[in-house]
Structures are given as C-alpha cells and as structure tokens.
Amino acid sequence: MIGPSTGRRRIIWTARLAALVIGAGIMVIPFAYMLSTSFKNQVYVLTIPPQFIPHPATVDNYVRAWSSDNFGRYFLNSVIVAVCTTAISLLLSSMMAYGFARFSFRGKETLYRVLLLGLMIPAMMLIIPQFVLAKYLGLLDSLIGLVVFYVGSSLPLNTFLLRGFFQAIPAELEQAMQVDGAGAWTRYWRLVLPLAKPALATATIFTFLASWDEFAWSLTIINTPTKQTLPLAIALFHGQNSTLWGLVFAASVIAVLPVIGVFLIFQRYFVQGLTSGAVKG
C-alpha cells in the first residue's frame, strides 16, 4: 500500500480533528449559551461583553417557569398530544403498511401512490383548508384537534417506512402460521409487528418528535392558554415578554431536554430511518 509518511499522516489527522472540533463547537455553542442564559438574572442577559458563566447563577427562571408560568401544564399537554399521536398513528399506519405489503387487490398501486402524494405536499400548504375542516368538525381549540391532524399528516411517512420493512420479512414464516390456521389479524399482530420492532422504533421516534416540536398548526387552532403545548407556549410567552430571555430559555431547556434524551437513547434508529426513508426533520 502506497501511503503518506507517518509524519504527514499525523498532521492530516490533527487537522481533521481540529476541523471537526471547530465545526462541532459552532453547533454546540448556541446551546451552551442558551443554557448559561437560563441561569442568569434578567440584568445580565444582554451585556457587552457577554457573560458566558452566569455570575451570580440562579435557578429562579426554572422555578418561575415551572410554578407560576404554567410550563408544567404545557409540558403535560405536549406529552399527552405526542403520546396519543404516536400510538394512534403507529397502529393505523402499520395496519395500512401490512395491507399494502401482503395483499394484492385491484387498485392497490393507485391507492399507494395517492398515499405517497401525502409525502410530497408540505404541511403548511394545507393549513387553511385544514383549519376550515377543523372548524366544521368542532376540533378547534382542543388537544384532540392537534392529535387528529398530527396523525393524519404522519400516516404517509410511517406507512412508507413500515411497508418497506414488512416486505423484507420472509413470506414463509407467515405461510407456516397460515397452515396452522392463523388469520390475517393474528399474523399481523403476533408475527409481523414483533419482527418489525426496529422499524416501529424508527417510526415512533420520528412521529413523537414531529408532534413534540410542531408549532404552526397549534398556533393556528389553539386559543385557550391551558391547552397550549410547549413550543406554542414558549413562542407566545416570548411574544409577550420579549426581553425575559432567562425565562424563555429556562422553558426552552425544559422542552429540549426530553428530545435530546430520546435522541441519544435511540440514535441508532434515527440513522436507520434517515437512510431507509430519508426524512427531513
């Protein structure tokens, strides 16, 4: 093997590491600065030169955000919405995926194409007619209204992800079960779903995070303060108190920590989802 000398190789290795460290620094510094500001008194929030280490440090912002500013409630709303959306969407989309992967019937390809059309249309394009529809269905200003429409918009992607995985499961396994007299539902519930755990994990994470982070739809339909989810509450809170950065960022940290946790634990599935379905978050 012809290669550069050890000395040159070391230089290249160091340069590469340095470039990565600088790049990662640019990614992380805004977060670190946000964390730092969330521990600052209002007086020290915008100073020149900026304070990187809060001095004096205070947890007042967190206490206030959680107790008097209702962020506990918003957190709970976000959890309810994200959990319900994920559960319902996973059930419906895995059923559809099974139907599309394992049955053949007239018009199947057309139906599937129509479903994929839902992947190409960005959510914002539909927000006006969806609002009119939600008004008609009496779903405005309710958490159910959030869940229903989040489920609707997550169905195409999840079905797409799961169908690909289901198709890769050998048909012989199902045939064996069928010989033993298992119906379609049993095969789906007892065999295919347990085998598809990695794909279900991927779909779960993407759906959960998408509904946890969603902003535009909740901004549009939610009016009552006690029904706000975290992103909406943070944005509106900021709109009313545009200078209370410490408090805004304390609430933001509360909203971001679960995301980072989920991401760190399920990293592997993120990569799988991105490479098989290519999701833009």
Added chain:
Amino acid sequence: MLTAIDPAAPAAGTAGSAIRKRRRPTRRSRAALLFIAPGFLLFTLLIIYPMVRAFQMSFYDWNIVAGSVSRYIGFDNYVRAYHDPVFWRALANSGVYMAFTVPPQIVLGLVVALLLNAKAPARPLFRVLFYLPVVTSWVVVSLLFQYLFADSGLVNWMLHDVTHLTSTPTSWLAGRWTGLVAVAALGVWKGIGWSMMIFLAALQGVPKELQEAAAVDGAGAWRRFTAVTLPAVRPAAVFVTVMLVIGGLNVFASVLLMTGGGPADSTQVLLTYMYQQAFKYLDFGYGSAIAVLLTLIVFVVSMIQLRLFRGDQEVDR
C-alpha cells in the same frame, strides 16, 4: 415538518406473492380493505380533501364567519397576487433564502461527512453534536438565534467588539437583507446535520477496493475524490438538493418568530405572507391562492431539477 421522497427505496420485494395465490381473491381483498380502510379514510379526510379544497377556495372570496356567503370570483385572487408587490417581494425573499441556505448545507454537509467518514476520532460523539440542531424544535432555535442576533447579542459582540469587522453594531433583524442573513444563518446551522447524515450513509456505500485500486494506480487524494467518491455520492447529492430546495421554499417558523416578516413586510416569505393573509386578515381565498402558487412553484422546480440531474447522468455515461 416531515416530508420525504424516495429515490432509492429498498427494492420492493414480492415476498407476499406466494401466499396470495392460496386463497380466493374476494376474501383476500376484504381482509386487505379492513387493514387499509381506517388509516386511508382518515388520510383522505385530513390530507387529500384539504388538498382539493385549497384549489377550490383559491377561486372564492372566502368568508369564514358563520352565516355569511362565499362568493365565486374566478381568477381574481391570482390576478391580485400578480399585482401585489408584497407577494413578489415574498417570492423573491423565499428565493434568496433558498440561495443562501441550500449550497452551504450541501457543501458543509458533505465536508463534515467526509471528515467523519472512516476512522474519524470520536465519530459517534461528533455525529450526535452535528445532528443536535436538527432534532431541536424550530421555535427554540429561532428564539435562540433572535437572541444571538440581538443588537447587543453574541454575534454583534463577536463582529464589533472582538474582531472589529463592523464599525458599529448591526441591527440585524431591523433590515431586509441583514434579517434574511440572520434567518439563513439559522437555516444552515440547523440543516447541516441532516445533509451530513445522508452523505455519511452514501459514503458507506463507496467500495473500498475502488479507492485502493485508484491509489495503486497513482491517483492523488483529490483525483480519488473526484473520480471515485463524488460519483458514488451523486444520487445522495441529488436527493439532498431537491429536498433542501423544497425545504427552503417552505421556510416559515423561523421567519415568523425572528422577524415576523417585518419591518414593514420587508422580510416576508411566501408562507409567512400566506399565513398573515389568512389568519390575520381572514382572507382565506387569497391565502389559498398563495398556497396553490407555492405548491406549483415547488412542483415545477423539483421537476426541473430532476430533469437536469437525469440529463447530466446520461452525459456521464
């Protein structure tokens, strides 16, 4: 926002075909219907129906107030857009945002992926750090960047007080171009991790033997990069480009939260303008017309890109 397309889906297997032949078709299709119907009906109601409805509404002077009548006005909403200077400015701003954000995300994403590919030190750690902004909510990062670009914020401190690149602090969010630069900076920062992940996956598919063979033939690092690596990541690059262009045209939350489209509508992009027309002025018909126009633009631009890239590839062969 979640969107996806699939240029390189895992090849569709025909695993089910063996089972299919065993049963009578009527029972099979009834079972299939039971699996597909609940989700598909919901999808039709919540996505397909509004899609059709958006087109329809764009031809009306739409009235959302209960009891009032919506009037059919033909193409008037589209004519209005044609004569509306703010619409054109919003369109231009969307284009500018796209131009500011797409190339850096592709280039930097590829560079980071190359740096991280194969035996990089602490690779999983770096991958997480670069991907962190991608999973963070737009609301949080938009407010964070508004804070960083504030008049006495970190960016001005760096440019004015530390490096003296600017003689006075810049009021970033108070002007059209500086405002767009700040919003675009956020877009690039938040998006690099995503393109990096796609490129990393594509780089795994580059055959090592090919690299080694090229090295044995005496190809330098640059030559190996252009002759072996670039062609191999080409499909991924096409995919990333198309997706980022669509994403760029769809910028919304960051503009709404950082500048609100202001001052005086100077930083409006198509979606913030649409949102303002619909939910501030309750002009649903005009808002729908803007949404339809944006859909058409997205569609045409994507088709042109795919055509261009495909044409390229044929020349390569």
